[in-house]
Amino acid sequence: MAQNVQYAGRMIKPTNGVVRIAALSDIHYSKTSAGAMAPLFSEIAEAADVLLLGGDLTDYGAPEEARVLAKDLAQVKIPVVAVLGNHDFESDQQDELARIFGDVGVHMLDGDTWEFRGVGFAGIRGFCGGFGRGALGPWGEKIIKAFVHEAVEEALKLEAALARLESQHRIVLMHYAPIRETVEGEPLEIFPFLGSSRLEDPLSRFQVTAVFHGHAHKGAPEGKTQTGIPVFNVAHAVLKHNYPDRPAFRLFEVQTGDSTEPGVTPIVDRRQYGRRSSDRAEGGISS
């Protein structure tokens, strides 16, 4: 159970029936990053019950880089749940990376699930291909079909994972964006390489509570699926840019047990962001 701590100027108290989730992505650890995030990880472990890492854990997907990060993650006192990102595939050593992180207790999700105190987590890397009417279709050359197939496969993996979760809340972690809204801010020309609408379908079908992703370093921090599911882009660069006065992670509360509270609530700093009566945003989204 987390102890009383400060997060962005607010006192956090441990409460029954609440799971606190810290989310962060795209930390891009290199061979020389030893200890770089250790103070932040300690802060997270004090404030949250679970840490989600949304891929691009390493810069070049090198096992050496993964071992540097694994050493820092081994010190984190709360459960860590992670997916790999495209950078983690760069050296074609992704299985080795997953093993290195798994060896220090990280729950690596690749179409897998993990449950914690009534909250179920499903994770995939995801893939790209574009959004809405601009999404690439499986037509023409074999290589185009293979490209589209990859996104379809990832969506199917997610769907199968969500079907296995029987928890009250279902939280999804992925690297690529499932909606366009959270990549806005990036150059329009690269939108199709930042995510895929095909990843959105399973979210709505299984009434997911919230989605966390990264990859779009210049994207927007928050958006919603067509059915109103909150989507958070927690790429490290996005958090640094949008919330320069907060620690570089986002913190959320999920009400469990008999609570009728809506899904996921971001914890924000009342003083800093001018909130008057409550730190909570009904429905899960706040600025």
Ligand SMILES: [Fe+2]
């Ligand atoms: Fe990245």
Ligand SMILES: [Fe+2]
């Ligand atoms: Fe990425």
